[in-house]
Amino acid sequence: MSAPVLQVLDAGLSATLQDQGRPGWRRYGVPVGGALDDHAASLANRLLGNPPWSAVLELMLQGARLQAVEDVWVAVTGALAGANFPFWRTLKLEKGQQLSFPRAQAGVWTYVAVEGGFAAPLFLDSASTLASAGLGRPVKSGDILCRDSDMPAFPPPGVKARVARFEDQRDYLNPPALRVFPGPQWADFAPEDREALFIQPWHTGPHSSRVGYRLEGEATIPPPPGQMISEPVRLGTIQVPESGRPIVLLRDGPTVGGYAKIGLVHPEDLSWLVQCRPGQEIMFRPA
């Protein structure tokens, strides 16, 4: 069963329901999907004692406004967006109270979890939205979001509230150097071009999305000559098209591709990468 908990007064720049995605369907051409920053999303669920597969609301940058239609416990993590309430902890909303995210400050993606998780239809085993393929639709202004009332409510006995450990509350303006494994075509790149990946800072470019982030740097990385037969690609792959400007493939990205793959961002470091705002500087280091 589901119970209405939050009304979307404004969906902001983008709002979708996401969970851990739908692994196992890529051989049919279905991207894995799921919350881009899996660190922040899973932490929001964990604070509320939700199962790890619970759906959360993923908000992009700014503009969203939500209003409680019932008293409800929530947890908000991820990108700071000028909110006037604390992140990284459980929070009790009284009926009528609002959560608003007026101004992007640090990071890109903000996650809102509710006690019990959001109730959402499953498509191919997952609530993750992939509107381009007809798997769910983005959350729109006016929508009323429900919580899964079959799941235990917060707080469990003996708990008053929960706060994330300090080291888990990330400062997205200061990401660490991200670890990179060699990709399948690593050896086909010239040694100096491989080095260029690690010695210069990169900036996330415009036209980045849930499909992939484009990287811009002073030097470009020429891909190896010749045409490739399309190969399967993984989440976090750094591929290099003819422009020499790398693209990091993300959760709504393609399942196969014909560009040379110079590297793979460490799965645990991708959650830092996705929170880099356009123009923000990132460095890579060998894993």
Added chain:
Amino acid sequence: MHRECVFGVELAPWLANPARMRWLPYGPDALLIYFADGIGEEAFRRGRALAAALEKNPPRHLREYVPSFTSVLLEFEPGLPLDGNAIVKRLSNLMEAPAPEPVTREIPVRYDGPDLALVAEHAGLSQAEVVAAHAAPLYKVYILGFSPGFPYLGDLDPRLHTPRQPNPRLRVPAGSVAIGGEHTGIYPVAGPGGWNLIGRTDFTLFDPAAARGDNFRLLPGEQVRFVPVS
């Protein structure tokens, strides 16, 4: 790449040793295995044999496999040691079992797409000749990719190879039968796309609401014949 010669004639490596496969690490918990040199009949057969081996006898701790034209990605549970040589050797042995016979599906097509004339002009053929050439072959479903359930079908009559549109359409209707470069395919869902649209089918390729296991109606390793209808 290593090649073998017999009396001065170079053999395709896969012919010389059908069990030979190359593999590369793809991150700490995955292998990319190459099972053929080029796209074609042999790659199609070996891909089916490999998929059958992975379905029947998956390596331990395999999470997911993703096939493509001449390679397959194997993703394993993270944090475990991976012996690529042993895994590939075992798969090579399993692939010696005959590949399963491909299922053939007939797909009705109305050849009235907006780019039929363009494809005909590019090929130097009449529209009727394009339709005949497109409906003649038994196509191989090499992979599903680009979007959920989108089949890359080969081998297309070389006369019909047509470059993709310079400016992709923002919305291609679901069921559009199209040509992109050397492949033909069908758009399972509406969305942006740059292939040349030559027809439409009512055949459902992807149904997200169907019962689990019946979501995709055309699978890698199957064959397709297009049947012109009016």
